[in-house]
Structure formats: structure tokens, C-alpha cells
Amino acid sequence: MATTILTIETPSLGDRSYLAHDGEVAFVVDPQRDIDRVLDEAARAGVRITHVFETHLHNDYVTGGYALAQETGASYFVNGEDEVSFQRTPILDGQAVEVSPTMRVRAIHTPGHTFTHLSYVLEGREPAVFSGGSLLFGSTGRPDLLGEAHTDDLARHQYRSARRLAAELSDETSVMPTHGFGSFCAATSAGADATASTIGQERLINPVMSQDEEDFVAATLAGLDAYPAYYVHMGPANAAGPSAGDLSEPERADKEQIRRRLEAGEWLVDLRTRTAFAAGHVPGTFNFGLDGQFATYLGWLIPWGSPVTLLAESPEQIAEAQRELGRIGIDRPAAAATGRPEEWTDGPLATLPSARFADLAQVRHHRSVTVLDVRRVGEWREAHIDGAVHIPLHDVVTGMEQVPEGEVWVHCASGYRASIAASLIAATGRHVVVVDDSFDLSARAAGLPVVAEAPASA
Incomplete structure (x- = not known):
């Protein structure tokens, strides 16, 4: 029987996990912590999970790999060079695992996202590579999550790893990354909208395949922006062998x-x-x-x-x-x-004034207001409203004193992040308006002065 590969999406984190089976047994790659989703997929397919593979110690989420292996009795494969505090089946570059008579999985060392990152190749007539945070759709995994001191070195590793996959695998090999899809673990947003790819397609479209090493490293490092602060806690949690999450109902608050x-x-x-x-x-x-x-x-x-x-x-x-x-x-x-x-309260409710960019343009003709842009640095550099104050959303809590006094109009790219920032600012008693509108579609159209260059301090 041909191997069936099921994708388990976690769109909120921009990640994918995979369950591959032959109709009887299955292996899983990079499961999320809520392993009930994986168990449900296996039950629907009528298969038994016997092997769990981890491409790397993830920085963007707590893994469910250890908990899934404990629950199912599966062998848990983690790079033998990773320092972990739990029992695992160590695996290294070039080693192969016979999951079943029709499913053979081979490890390839693909450092770059981390030093010990592995990709796993499902060999056979319909080959696939589970590339984790190495080769992504139109991009690669970011190389800066282990600290600035390692970033240049890891970027060079990432370049060579992606090219190793392209050199060793056939064009028809399906590429099955864990990251991408809007994940902050991707070095760039290129390919974020893609739903499938192959080694052959990546040869044609992925910059890592067409650039020389120096150009790739320079472009990758120049494109890196901030990543979530909680990432620093994920590696240690994953090295400790985390349990499955507790999803029981929380205490009710009156x-x-x-x-x-x-x-x-x-x-x-x-x-x-x-x-x-x-x-x-x-x-x-x-x-x-x-x-x-x-x-x-x-x-x-x-x-x-x-x-x-x-x-x-x-x-x-x-x-x-x-x-x-x-x-x-x-x-x-x-x-x-x-x-x-x-x-939820005996007191009066608060409201948050909401507006469009056209409203902002009109208001600026009549009175002085502060325009606060909470998008990321890369977005700001591409285009922003002239005269706006820039505080990325992730800096608003610690940089609240930088928000000017008086009336503040907050915007992002679409309104979601602006609402978060506006609610944080409003809680301090400031007069704030949230711009719930598309920056790309509406800011220039409203007649606001949009400039592309960043000020020297950005």
C-alpha cells in the first residue's frame, strides 16, 4: 500500500505536523503539544503510531513528541547530539529507520535553524522530505534564534543544508516543512501562501538555490526582524520532555x-x-x-x-x-x-473609538494628533505615514512612556495589532483611537503622506 501523509495544521503559529501511514502503522513528525489531534487522526485512519520523529528542539512551540511517544509506546527519535533530560532513541545523519516494510525513513543532518537540525526523508516511489525548519516553501528557517553570536555561522549552514537536500533528493520529492505559513521561524515571508512544493519547484523559486553563499547570507541577515519573546522559553521546555497540555476547564471568575x-x-x-x-x-x-x-x-x-x-x-x-x-x-x-x-463588571463599560485612514486624514486637517504605527521594523521601512511615531507592538508594553501624551491614533497593517496596542494604551488612561483599516489599500488612497524611506533612528 502506498504511504498516505496527513497534514495537521496549526495556522495560529504558522506550523504543520505530519502523520504518515501505510494503512496499519504510522509515524509522526514534529507533533504539537495538543496530541489529541494526532491521536484522533490516527484513530480515523485505523492505524497505530509506532515512531515519532523530531526535526529539532523547537523554538516556537512546546512539542508533543515526548508526550505522544509516552501515550502510544512509540519510539521517539531525537538527534543524538541534542542535550535532553529524557530517554529517547538517538538518531544521527545517514541513519535509517524501517518503520514498516513499505516505509523507510532516513535522517539527513541539515543545520542552520539549529546546529543539530535533522530532516527526514521518506524513501520509495513517492519520496518526501520532512524538512522542519530547514528548507521551507520559497524560503529557509531563520538562523538567529540561538543568539547573535551564532547567526552568521548558522546562516551559512542553512545555505549548505538546503543545497544538500537539493543535491541528494530527486525533483519529485515532496517538501514537507514544519515552519513557514506565517511562522516567525521563517527567515522571510516568501512562499508563505504556498500549500505544497517539491525539490524541483524549490530549485526554480527558492533564493537559496540561485544565490551564491555570500549574497544569501547578506540577504537573510538583512531581512531578519524581531521574533516573539516567548521563544526563549521553548528550547529549555522541549529539552526537558514536556507533558501533554492540561486542557481541563479553568476556574470560573465572577x-x-x-x-x-x-x-x-x-x-x-x-x-x-x-x-x-x-x-x-x-x-x-x-x-x-x-x-x-x-x-x-x-x-x-x-x-x-x-x-x-x-x-x-x-x-x-x-x-x-x-x-x-x-x-x-x-x-x-x-x-x-x-x-x-x-x-463581568458592576461598573460602566469602556469603549474604544474606531476609525478608518480616511478619518485620520480628515482629522489631521483640523487638529494635531499623534499617529502611532505598531507594525514591525521591516514593514515600517517599506512604507509609513510621514510624521508617525513608530513603536512595534512587541515594544508597546515596555515602551509605554514613549507614547506621546494627547490624542493617539494607532494603526498596523489591518487593525488586529492596532486593537491590541490601543487596548494596552487605553488601560493607562490615554485618549486613543484604533484605525481598523488596511494600510496598503487605504493610507495613500486617503491622501495621507506615505513615505518609503526610514528615518535614521529606525
Whole structure:
């Protein structure tokens, strides 16, 4: 029987896991921490998981590999050179594993994203390479997650690793990366919209295949932007052999508990859409909508280890958020409440004025307002409103004193990050308006002065 490869998407983190089976047994590559999704896929296919392969010690999420192996009795393959505190089956470059008579998996050392990164080649008539954070669709994994001292060296490793895969594998080999798809683990956003690729396609479109090494390294390093602060906690967690996440229902918070937690300075996170939040919310709460990269941005901004209380319209939304947070090591919400914001406080609700870029253009004709751009550095450099203040979203909490006094209009690329920033700023008592609009489509069209060059201080 031919091998079937099932993709398990985690779009909120821009990652993929894989379950490959022959109708009887299966192996899994880079599972996320919520292993129930993998077990459900295996059950639907009627197969038994016997092998779990880890391409690297991930920096963007807590792995489910160890927990899945413990649950199923599968052999857990991790690079023998990785320093881990759990029992695993060590595997090194060139070693092959006979998963079944029809599935043979061979390890290839592909350093670059990490020094010990492995790719796994499923050999046979329909070959595939599970390339983890090495060769991505139209890009490669970023080389700077182990610190600045290693970045240049890892970028050169990444160049050679991608080219090694291209040299050793046939054009028809399917490329199955873990990262990409909007993940901050990708060196560039190129190929982020692709859904499939092969070695042959990557030879044609991926810059790593056409550039010489010096040009590739220079372009890669120049394109690197900030990555989420919580990444620093993921490697140690994965080296310790993390358990599966606890998805049991959190404690229910009533009005009094919500009030106490707000007064204590804890984070109370409203998961509703930015439109619903703007219409009415509990003063002092923050808006991280479930309709965006909720866990990425919350994990990036919240002081690590701080208690977090979740506010949502339904228990299902709480459960979804809890699953998302568990993937990045925020194990248990302190509490949760559902319903309408009127049910969460005895006091008056706050609102958040919302506007479009056309409104901003009109307002600037009549009075002085601060325009705050919370996009990333790379986005700012490509184009920004002349005279705007730039504080990337991930710096807003620690850089609150840099937000000018007076009326502040906050924008990002579409409105999602702007709402997060505006809710953080509004909680300090500032007068803030969130621009819920597309920067690319509307800023210039509204007549706002958009410039492409960055000021010297950016």
C-alpha cells in the first residue's frame, strides 16, 4: 500500500505536523503539544503510531513528541547530539529507520535553524522530505534564534543544508516543512501562501538555490526582524520532555474576582473580535482576539509567568484559547469568564473609538494628533505615514512612556495589532483611537503622506 501523509495544521503559529501511514502503522513528525489531534487522526485512519520523529528542539512551540511517544509506546527519535533530560532513541545523519516494510525513513543532518537540525526523508516511489525548519516553501528557517553570536555561522549552514537536500533528493520529492505559513521561524515571508512544493519547484523559486553563499547570507541577515519573546522559553521546555497540555476547564471568575485581579495588575484578556471590544469592554482589560495570531502576540507581550484570565463569549472560545496557550507553554489560565461584558463588571463599560485612514486624514486637517504605527521594523521601512511615531507592538508594553501624551491614533497593517496596542494604551488612561483599516489599500488612497524611506533612528 502506498504511504498516505496527513497534514495537521496549526495556522495560529504558522506550523504543520505530519502523520504518515501505510494503512496499519504510522509515524509522526514534529507533533504539537495538543496530541489529541494526532491521536484522533490516527484513530480515523485505523492505524497505530509506532515512531515519532523530531526535526529539532523547537523554538516556537512546546512539542508533543515526548508526550505522544509516552501515550502510544512509540519510539521517539531525537538527534543524538541534542542535550535532553529524557530517554529517547538517538538518531544521527545517514541513519535509517524501517518503520514498516513499505516505509523507510532516513535522517539527513541539515543545520542552520539549529546546529543539530535533522530532516527526514521518506524513501520509495513517492519520496518526501520532512524538512522542519530547514528548507521551507520559497524560503529557509531563520538562523538567529540561538543568539547573535551564532547567526552568521548558522546562516551559512542553512545555505549548505538546503543545497544538500537539493543535491541528494530527486525533483519529485515532496517538501514537507514544519515552519513557514506565517511562522516567525521563517527567515522571510516568501512562499508563505504556498500549500505544497517539491525539490524541483524549490530549485526554480527558492533564493537559496540561485544565490551564491555570500549574497544569501547578506540577504537573510538583512531581512531578519524581531521574533516573539516567548521563544526563549521553548528550547529549555522541549529539552526537558514536556507533558501533554492540561486542557481541563479553568476556574470560573465572577465579577468580584475579575475586579480583584484587575486591581492586582494581572492581565485580563478579552478574546472577542476587535469590533466587539471597541463597542464595550471592562476597563483595564486587553483585546487579543481569537480571530488573529492570539497566542503569538499574547505570549510575546505578557510578562512571562504572569497570571492570565480569559474573557470570552462562550466556553468553546475559552477552550480554544487554552489550547493555543498550552502550545507555547502557558499551561493554565488563572481563571475564565464567559458571556457579555456587562456580566463581568458592576461598573460602566469602556469603549474604544474606531476609525478608518480616511478619518485620520480628515482629522489631521483640523487638529494635531499623534499617529502611532505598531507594525514591525521591516514593514515600517517599506512604507509609513510621514510624521508617525513608530513603536512595534512587541515594544508597546515596555515602551509605554514613549507614547506621546494627547490624542493617539494607532494603526498596523489591518487593525488586529492596532486593537491590541490601543487596548494596552487605553488601560493607562490615554485618549486613543484604533484605525481598523488596511494600510496598503487605504493610507495613500486617503491622501495621507506615505513615505518609503526610514528615518535614521529606525
